[in-house]
Amino acid sequence: xxxxxxxxxxxxxxxxxxxxxxxxxxxxxxxxxxxxxxxxxxxxxxxxxxxxxxxxxxxxxxxxxxxxxxxxxxxxxxxxxxxxxxxxxxxxxxxxxxxxxxxxxxxxxxxxxxxxxxxxxxxxxxxxxxxxxxxxxxxxxxxxxxxxxxxxxxxxxxxxxxxxxxxxxxxxxxxxxxxxxxxxxxxxxxxxxxxxxxxxxxxxxxxxxxxxxxxxxxxxxxxxxxxxxxxxxxxxxxxxxxxxxxxxxxxxxxxxxxxxxxx
Amino acid sequence: xxxxxxxxxxxxxxxxxxxxxxxxxxxxxxxxxxxxxxxxxxxxxxxxxxxxxxxxxxxxxxxxxxxxxxxxxxxxxxxxxxxxxxxxxxxxxxxxxxxxxxxxxxxxxxxxxxxxxxxxxxxxxxxxxxxxxxxxxxxxxxxxxxxxxxxxxxxxxxxxxxxxxxxxxxxxxxxxxxxxxxxxxxxxxxxxxxxxxxxxxxxxxxxxxxxxxxxxxxxxxxxxxxxxxxxxxxxxxxxxxxxxxxxxxxxxxxxxxxxxxxxxxxxxxxxxxxxxxxxxxxxxxxxxxxxxxxxxxxxxxxxxxxxxxxxxxxxxxxxxxxxxxxxxxxxxxxxxxxxxxxxxxxxxxxxxxxxxxxxxxxxxxxxxxxxxxxxx
Numbered sequence: 001x002x003x004x005x006x007x008x009x010x011x012x013x014x015x016x017x018x019x020x021x022x023x024x025x026x027x028x029x030x031x032x033x034x035x036x037x038x039x040x041x042x043x044x045x046x047x048x049x050x051x052x053x054x055x056x057x058x059x060x061x062x063x064x065x066x067x068x069x070x071x072x073x074x075x076x077x078x079x080x081x082x083x084x085x086x087x088x089x090x091x092x093x094x095x096x097x098x099x100x101x102x103x104x105x106x107x108x109x110x111x112x113x114x115x116x117x118x119x120x121x122x123x124x125x126x127x128x129x130x131x132x133x134x135x136x137x138x139x140x141x142x143x144x145x146x147x148x149x150x151x152x153x154x155x156x157x158x159x160x161x162x163x164x165x166x167x168x169x170x171x172x173x174x175x176x177x178x179x180x181x182x183x184x185x186x187x188x189x190x191x192x193x194x195x196x197x198x199x200x201x202x203x204x205x206x207x208x209x210x211x212x213x214x215x216x217x218x219x220x221x222x223x224x225x226x227x228x229x230x231x232x233x234x235x236x237x238x239x240x241x242x243x244x245x246x247x248x249x250x251x252x253x254x255x256x257x258x259x260x261x262x263x
Numbered sequence: 264x265x266x267x268x269x270x271x272x273x274x275x276x277x278x279x280x281x282x283x284x285x286x287x288x289x290x291x292x293x294x295x296x297x298x299x300x301x302x303x304x305x306x307x308x309x310x311x312x313x314x315x316x317x318x319x320x321x322x323x324x325x326x327x328x329x330x331x332x333x334x335x336x337x338x339x340x341x342x343x344x345x346x347x348x349x350x351x352x353x354x355x356x357x358x359x360x361x362x363x364x365x366x367x368x369x370x371x372x373x374x375x376x377x378x379x380x381x382x383x384x385x386x387x388x389x390x391x392x393x394x395x396x397x398x399x400x401x402x403x404x405x406x407x408x409x410x411x412x413x414x415x416x417x418x419x420x421x422x423x424x425x426x427x428x429x430x431x432x433x434x435x436x437x438x439x440x441x442x443x444x445x446x447x448x449x450x451x452x453x454x455x456x457x458x459x460x461x462x463x464x465x466x467x468x469x470x471x472x473x474x475x476x477x478x479x480x481x482x483x484x485x486x487x488x489x490x491x492x493x494x495x496x497x498x499x500x501x502x503x504x505x506x507x508x509x510x511x512x513x514x515x516x517x518x519x520x521x522x523x524x525x526x527x528x529x530x531x532x533x534x535x536x537x538x539x540x541x542x543x544x545x546x547x548x549x550x551x552x553x554x555x556x557x558x559x560x561x562x563x564x565x566x567x568x569x570x571x572x573x574x575x576x577x578x579x580x581x582x583x584x585x586x587x588x589x590x591x592x593x594x595x596x597x598x599x600x601x602x603x604x605x606x607x608x609x610x611x612x613x614x615x616x617x618x619x620x621x622x623x624x625x626x627x628x629x630x631x632x633x634x635x636x637x638x639x
Contacts, residue, residue: 048637057554085556092636096551098267100274109267113557157555169637 002069003030004165004197005054010063012049012220023049025220026063033164036191036198036210041217047201048169050217054199055088055167056080068164085114089158091168091187095150097142103153104129104138110160128156132186148179155186166190168200172207184210268568271545278544285537286577287584289530290613294585295599296526300510302598303519307440307509308502310374314383316352316470317479319501323492327508328501329372329441331356331467334493341490342469347477348486352377353450353466357457358443362422363413370443371412373423375453382470385447391417391432396449403432407594408444423456438598440509469493534613535620538570542624549628550636563625570621571614578613582606 007029014021023046031037031054041047052058053065056072057080065072067087075083097106107125116124129135132152142150151171158166168187172180184200188210191198200211208214216223272279305312311319311328320342322332336353343351355375360368376383378397385393385403395401402423404412414421419430423446439445446456454461461467473482479497487495496504510516542549549562585601592599 052637055554081553081556081558083556084554088556090554090636092551096547096636098271098548098551100270101267105270110555113552113555113561 001033002066004033004068005029005031005199006064006066006069007050007054008064010050010053010065011061012046012053012058013061023220024053024060027217027220027222029215029222031165031197031199033197034191034195035212036188036200038208038211038214039199039201039217040203040205040208040214043203045217046220047217049220051167051169051199051201054165055090056083085161087163087165089160089163089166091151091154091158091166091171093170093173095142095147095154095174097150097153097157099142102139102141103134103145103149103156106142106153107157107160110157114161116161124160125156128159129153131159132156146179147175148182151175151179151183152186155183155190159190164196166196166198168198170202170204171200172202172204177206180204180207181210266565266568268565269572271548271565272541272569272572275544278541282537282541282573283577283580285533286573286613286617287581289533289537289616290577290581290609291584291588292526292533293530293612294581294601294605294609295588296523297605298585298589298592298599298601299597300519300523301600301602301605302438302592303440303516304506304510305600306438306598307516308505309437310356310383310445311498311502311505313386314354314470314498315472316382316498317473318471318483318486319496319498320351320469320471320486320490320493321496321501322467323494325494327505328356329505333461333465333467334469336464336466338490338493339466339469342471342486345482345486345489347474347482348471349474349477350380350382350472352380352382352470354383354468354470355450355453355457355461356467357453357459357461359424359446359456359458361412361446364419364421365413367413369412371423371446372439372441372443373453373456374445374447375450375456376447378449382472385434385437385445387435387437388432389435393432395431396447396452398429398431400427400429400452401431401448402428402452403434403447404430405434405437405444407436407438409433411444424458424460426455428452428456436593436598440515531616531619534616535623538573538617538620539624541569541573542566542621543627546627547636554636559629562628566621566625566628567618570617574613574617577617578610581613582609585609 007027010024010027011022012024014023027050039047039050049058053060056067060073063073067083072080072083098109101109104125107128108121111121111124126135126138129138132155134149134152134156137145137149142153145153166187171183171187175183184207187198187200190196308328320334322334325331339351339353342348355373357373359371359373361371362368374383378384378394381393388403389406391403396403404414409415414430417430417432421428421430437445448456454463471482471486473479483495483497510520552562589599589601
């Protein structure tokens with residue numbers, strides 16, 4: 001089966017000539033449908049650059065990126081928004097909800113961008129908010145929601161149009177631990193039950209257990225798990241490996257069922 | 264769902280008030296400055312425009328209303344005898360000195376018209392009657408200048424150029440562009456008042472009405488070819504010449520014009536800054552939309568819609584305030600005019616200013632790096 005995202009020999013350099021700063025220096029990576037892949041690394045290692053390129057919002061300097069088998073590096077600026085709309089949902093660290101719109105309208109807006117309108121968009125938004133157990137917050141403004149609720153609304157928005165890929169940038173960074181776990185559970189459910197490819201960029205080693213696979217990046221290169229840094233995940237750092245087992249398949253880490261957590 | 268532009272605008276009430284205040288201030292500033300310019304411009308030629316004449320026959324070389332020179336009665340009869348002339352009236356304009364009860368003196372402009380035909384008479388007379396000026400020494404002044412001329416009411420006696428004069432009526436809203444108020448009287452009375460008094464067989468202007476069916480342009484050429492040492496202008500021509508003189512060749516007019524242009528520039532800058540700031544406030548949201556896959560066209564639509572809503576709301580408030588200011592100015596020394604074409608034109612100005620300002624921020628948007636949304 002083709003990977004949802006296939007990256008080969010990816011390079012990205014910012015600036016030119018003597019001021020050139022290489023951010024990615026030849027990255028190979030496959031992301032598969034049905035897996036949660038953590039992308040970890042120190043600040044400035046190239047995580048967000050890689051995420052931006054995989055999300056078709058930044059053009060690489062070299063190499064290739066295929067989204068659901070379609071090569072995107074050769075596409076023009078006019079075509080990339082369409083690829084994003086059809087294939088990719090984003091979850092941002094700062095939620096990036098529109099403060100002037102209610103939770104439901106935030107999701108409606110994403111659906112409208114994808115061609116749904118009026119009643120259809122409202123119905124779709126309600127269903128997506130139900131999926132993240134926030135149907136009752138349809139009419140609430142972001143300012144009236146907790147951090148965890150905002151991120152769940154953002155996830156519902158990312159799911160608008162049923163994209164095959166979810167890219168999340170530090171989705172738990174602005175949340176307390178409990179809210180963060182709820183959000184990650186949700187992302188894991190989206191991968192495992194709905195077959196989406198989920199890429200999570202994070203600094204937070206506490207969430208390693210949610211990943212099917214963890215990829216480490218340092219100085220623009222994929223590296224093996226730095227020795228001893230993250231016990232228990234060593235060996236999952238092979239970037240082009242297929243989906244791994246879930247970190248907690250039997251619920252041994254003590255997660256409560258989603259419904260119970262969201263209620 | 265309501266449009267994102269509208270929701271963005273009305274969600275942050277403080278921002279909305281700031282935006283609208285900026286637009287309203289800018290539009291009112293432009294209306295007041297251009298209204299003043301229009302007011303001054305029309306004031307310079309008011310007597311010509313309200314004269315009711317088709318043609319003005321003036322001494323050769325006279326280029327604007329306020330510096331007429333004597334024309335002999337012979338030329339008046341030559342004009343009157345020209346085929347196509349239905350009526351010709353003598354008309355006096357001249358500067359004079361008005362002496363108040365308290366002894367203070369004020370410069371005035373005396374206007375002497377034919378009280379029988381009323382060609383060149385004051386308009387909008389609100390107290391007394393125009394025909395009252397047929398009486399010896401009778402004059403009509405404007406209400407605006409009661410205080411300046413030291414007059415309380417009808418019947419008061421004053422002195423003009425050393426001769427007796429009596430106020431028999433008041434007009435309303437007849438301003439003078441110079442500091443010398445107009446004082447209307449009969450042609451006969453007016454001969455004595457000006458600093459340079461006229462002989463009974465002289466006039467300053469000859470105001471001509473064409474016979475029905477005779478074009479003023481044709482009659483103008485006919486008079487010009489028959490009467491020597493005079494210039495003949497249609498009312499519109501003489502009006503434009505007078506306006507041009509005061510507004511473009513004197514410092515006074517240029518000052519008003521420069522103020523109007525400065526008002527426009529300041530207004531445009533204020534609006535541009537306001538709309539730009541409003542757009543920049545939502546830059547992160549636009550970045551998010553762009554990252555989500557919204558096309559540039561969609562983002563432009565949101566921003567332009569926001570600008571149009573701001574323009575319409577700002578315009579409505581600005582016009583209400585402007586009309587109030589215009590109303591207040593009607594009893595003051597400087598007229599601010601807001602004719603309907605200007606009311607409509609200001610809507611266009613508001614739209615163009617707001618949308619143009621939005622286009623500047625759109626330029627910023629096209630350079631927006633969608634990856635900014637990943638930066639915490």
